[in-house]
Amino acid sequence: MPLKQATLNGLKRKASPQLEAHTKRMKSEEAGFKDSKSEEQYNIVDRQFYPPEMTNERCAQYNTNRIERPMQTLARAQQATEEERASIDVNHAVVHWFKCDLRINDNKSLHLASKLAKSHGVPLICLHIVSPQDYKAHMTSPVRVDFVLRTLEVLKEDLARLDIPLYVETVKKRKAIPGRIIELCEKWGASHLFCNIEYEVDELRREALMTKKGLEKGIAVTAVHDTCVVAPGQLSSGTGGQYAVYSPWYRAWVAYIHRHPGQLQIFDPPWPNPKSTHQAFKDIFNSPIPEAPENKKLTDEEKIRFRSMWPPGEHEARERLGKFLKERVEKYKDTRNFPAANSTAMLSVHLASGTLSARTAVAQARDANTTDALDAGNIGIKGWISEIAWRDFYKHVLVNWPYICMNKPFKPEYTNIRWEYDEDLFQKWCRGQTGFPFIDAAMRQLNHMGYMHNRARMAVASFLAKDLLIDWRRGERYFMEHLIDGDFASNNGGWGFSASTGVDPQPYFRIFNPHLQGERFDPEGEYIRKWVPELSNVGGKAIHDPYERGAEREARKNGYPKACMDHKVSRARALARYKEGLGRDTA
Numbered sequence: 001m002p003l004k005q006a007t008l009n010g011l012k013r014k015a016s017p018q019l020e021a022h023t024k025r026m027k028s029e030e031a032g033f034k035d036s037k038s039e040e041q042y043n044i045v046d047r048q049f050y051p052p053e054m055t056n057e058r059c060a061q062y063n064t065n066r067i068e069r070p071m072q073t074l075a076r077a078q079q080a081t082e083e084e085r086a087s088i089d090v091n092h093a094v095v096h097w098f099k100c101d102l103r104i105n106d107n108k109s110l111h112l113a114s115k116l117a118k119s120h121g122v123p124l125i126c127l128h129i130v131s132p133q134d135y136k137a138h139m140t141s142p143v144r145v146d147f148v149l150r151t152l153e154v155l156k157e158d159l160a161r162l163d164i165p166l167y168v169e170t171v172k173k174r175k176a177i178p179g180r181i182i183e184l185c186e187k188w189g190a191s192h193l194f195c196n197i198e199y200e201v202d203e204l205r206r207e208a209l210m211t212k213k214g215l216e217k218g219i220a221v222t223a224v225h226d227t228c229v230v231a232p233g234q235l236s237s238g239t240g241g242q243y244a245v246y247s248p249w250y251r252a253w254v255a256y257i258h259r260h261p262g263q264l265q266i267f268d269p270p271w272p273n274p275k276s277t278h279q280a281f282k283d284i285f286n287s288p289i290p291e292a293p294e295n296k297k298l299t300d301e302e303k304i305r306f307r308s309m310w311p312p313g314e315h316e317a318r319e320r321l322g323k324f325l326k327e328r329v330e331k332y333k334d335t336r337n338f339p340a341a342n343s344t345a346m347l348s349v350h351l352a353s354g355t356l357s358a359r360t361a362v363a364q365a366r367d368a369n370t371t372d373a374l375d376a377g378n379i380g381i382k383g384w385i386s387e388i389a390w391r392d393f394y395k396h397v398l399v400n401w402p403y404i405c406m407n408k409p410f411k412p413e414y415t416n417i418r419w420e421y422d423e424d425l426f427q428k429w430c431r432g433q434t435g436f437p438f439i440d441a442a443m444r445q446l447n448h449m450g451y452m453h454n455r456a457r458m459a460v461a462s463f464l465a466k467d468l469l470i471d472w473r474r475g476e477r478y479f480m481e482h483l484i485d486g487d488f489a490s491n492n493g494g495w496g497f498s499a500s501t502g503v504d505p506q507p508y509f510r511i512f513n514p515h516l517q518g519e520r521f522d523p524e525g526e527y528i529r530k531w532v533p534e535l536s537n538v539g540g541k542a543i544h545d546p547y548e549r550g551a552e553r554e555a556r557k558n559g560y561p562k563a564c565m566d567h568k569v570s571r572a573r574a575l576a577r578y579k580e581g582l583g584r585d586t587a
Contacts, residue, residue, distance in 0.1 A: 042421055044473045045407050049137040049174075056412040059403045070204035071232065071399045074197070077211040078223060085211075085220035090120040092189030096270075097181065098128040098166075099203075101196045101226060101354035102151045103314040104158055104269045108226040113194040114270030123277040124270055125188055125284065126159055126166040127181065128152060132293035133174040137202070138488065139480035143306050143450035144353070145296040147484055151355055152289045154313030163273035165284035170293065174202075178210045185219050188281075193219055196226040199395050200488055201405040228392045229263055229359050230256055232399035242400035244410075245504045246393055253389055254374045257362075264363040306450060310349060310484055317350035321361060325368045325381075332380035336387075339442070339453035340526035345384070348485035349451070351391060361388050394493035397503045404492055407473060409501035417581030419471035428564050429464055430478060432531070435563035437544055438518030439463050441531035448531075450484035454494075455521050461498035462512040466574040467567060472499035500578070508578040511571050518544040534558035 039045040039053050061067045068076075094117035096110045104110065110126075117124040135145060156166040171180050185193055193214060197207065207223045214221035225231035235243065235252045243249035257263045278285060292298070298306065324345040328335075335343035350356040362374070365385050371377040374385050397410070404410050428434050432443035442456035452460070457479075465472040476495040480486045496502010500510075522528055525543035529536045535543050535555060542549035547562050 038419075038421060038471070039407065039473075042471070042474055044471065044477065046137060049133070050406070053415075054403055054406050054408050056408075056415060059408055059412040062401065062403055069399065069402050070201045070208070071199065071402075074204045074208040074211070074223065077208040081211055081215055084215060085222065088191050088218060088220045090116060090122060091191035093117070093123050093125050094120075095185055095188065095190045095193045096124065096126050097193060097195040098126055098152075098155070099195060099198055099354075100352070101357075102128075102148065102155055103317075103355050103357065104155070104162075105314060105318075106266045106357045106360045107196070107269075107354075108267050109194040109196040109222075109224050110270055111267040112222070112224065113192070116192060116194075117273075118271045121274070123273045123280070124164050125190065125281065126164060127184065128166065128168045129177055129181065130168060130170040130290050130293065131174050131177060132170070132172060132295055134177075134202075135293065135296050137174065138200070139477055139486070140296065141450065141480065141482050141484065141486055142292065142296045142298050143302070143310075143482070143484045144349075144486055145292050146298050146303065146306060147310055147312055147349060148353055149289055149292060150307070150312035151314075151353060154315070156289065158314075159270075160285060162270060163275060163277045164270060165277065165281045167284045167287060168289050170290045178206060178213055181210070182214055182217055182219060185214075186217060191219055193221045195221075195223050197223045199227065199232065199398050201402050227354075227358070228395055229253075229362055229389070230392060232396045235396070242396060243393075244397070246390070249393055249396070250386060250389055251375075253392065257374060264359060264366065266360060266363060305448075306484070309449060312355070314350070314355040317347065317356035318360075320345065320347055320350070321356060321364060325364060329365070329368065329384055330378055330380040333383040334380075336383070337455045337521055338527075339445075339456050340522055340524070340530070344453070346451075348487075351388075352485045352487040352490075358388055358391055390493070391487070391490055394489040394503075397493065398489045401503070404496070404502075405488065409499075410496055410503045411501055411505075413582060414499075414501040416583075417577055420469045421474075422468070422470065425468050425564060426464075426470055426474060428561075429460070429468060429470070429475075433561050433564075434463070435547070435561045436463065436514040436518075437525075437528045437532055437535060437546070438522060439514050441522075441528045444531040446479075446482055450482060452479075452483070453527075456527075457494055458498050459512055459514065459517040459521075461495050463514050465495075465499035465501075466508075466511045467514065467565060467570040469570070469574055469577060472496075472501060508582075509575060511574060513567055515545050515567070532560065534560035 040047055045053055062069065094113050096113040101107050101109065114124050152166070152168055159166050167184070171177050181193065195207070211221045211223070230253055235249065235256060237243050237248065243252065324347070328343055332343060335341040347356060347361065351358060351361070362385055365381050366372060366374060369377040369381045375382055398405060401410055409415060429443065432440035432447065434440055439460050442452055442460045445456065446452040461472065461475055464470050464475040472495050476491060479491055480488070483491070493502055497505045500506055500508035518528065519541065528543055535546060538546055538551045538554055542551040546552060546555040546560065
């Protein structure tokens, strides 16, 4: 008897576990989500916060505009309430909510909030929320949390010099954040809240909700574009859609800025508050910056190590930028791919945390050039500007294809590839014990510094996804959980490129040879010797493949492992799996 009919007849018989599982799976697929046991088992999908992996069909609904994109939801909420928000009188204070924009210079939302406060003779109050659940859901690394909290200490001091209070509070439940911020605005007598837009799905939906919830309490919530030099949605291809290839997008990005030079206008820091603000809000001025949540604390040894390498705050960011533009940028194009050269700006942590705006970076690079054109003049400067532009590109991609923020690749059909979930091989990759020196050096740099050179990131990502055939999303997660400069859009874009699953990727049949990557980008073995001390006495080309080039005794004596796989065999396996999953021989 069918289950529905049995229920109607009042029978109490319980369905079998198999039937219950099948019914649950069918309902999930009907709702646009698929059974994703491997994804959940290996923590690719965190079911504490998110549903199962989305189906390819649901991705297609985003691509055909049958599901509203979160950015559209926020834009619609802001547009629909624009008149009502504008009609709200300024009360006793104006609030700026700091997120990934931890700076006072060139901060659009902070500038607008300060301008409104000054024009009405009321104080500006600043706010930051520490969210342990957001940190977990977003895979934020402990080293980045530590950097943010240390930066907040610097920011609090800088703002205090302007008589502007900064209040930082830990909110344990992420769903409670909108309500708590509105409560604080009411407590402080603020009827206007400003913030800069973050482009991840959760944040866009939250700001859309806050726009409506704020009005219910008589509070105008205004979210503005600031993270990108050119806001998402401003550039469109010849067909009217978002670019999916970087080169034509970059040409459009440059042309847009040339036509609209105001895009590189630097926003002034906030005006000082009235001196009376210190007395009126002394409890905020005296409030401490919270400690890291338990789930993101560093050990004492890690604190000493990371803090010696990564000084916090925008003063450090601006100093690094100035030094790079003065001393290293002219040779950047020739040296940027060599990890041992120490030729990059090392500003990614500041761009990710917002202690430096991309707009300031591009504007100062332009000013250091021999021309105002962003794509001309010194080859090093224009090359560096094009690298900064990648950050904009990946955020534009995230806005238009939001499912990449939901554990799906930009090319959903690549979900059909049969990945391996070999835990032993994955741990060897994580620890830098694969037996491929360049790969191991890169992973050890990451584990020690919370940072990895970009060329090395591409090499280790390709190695995990193609040589080991391990689900690239495990590597994406590992990076986010260990990088101090972890930025979802850029990290996802880099992994999509290397695994050939993302926007504008290398073709799947292009598979890096891990030995040749070392020979090409670390020809003298300096990078390897620094991070793989077991091979420090190995000379010549043997350092790139010690067991096959006459240095086996030295490698074995020092405990360096043999290669964990044969690249030629693994390459053939990867090609077969990609072809099988895609059902075609082309990328």
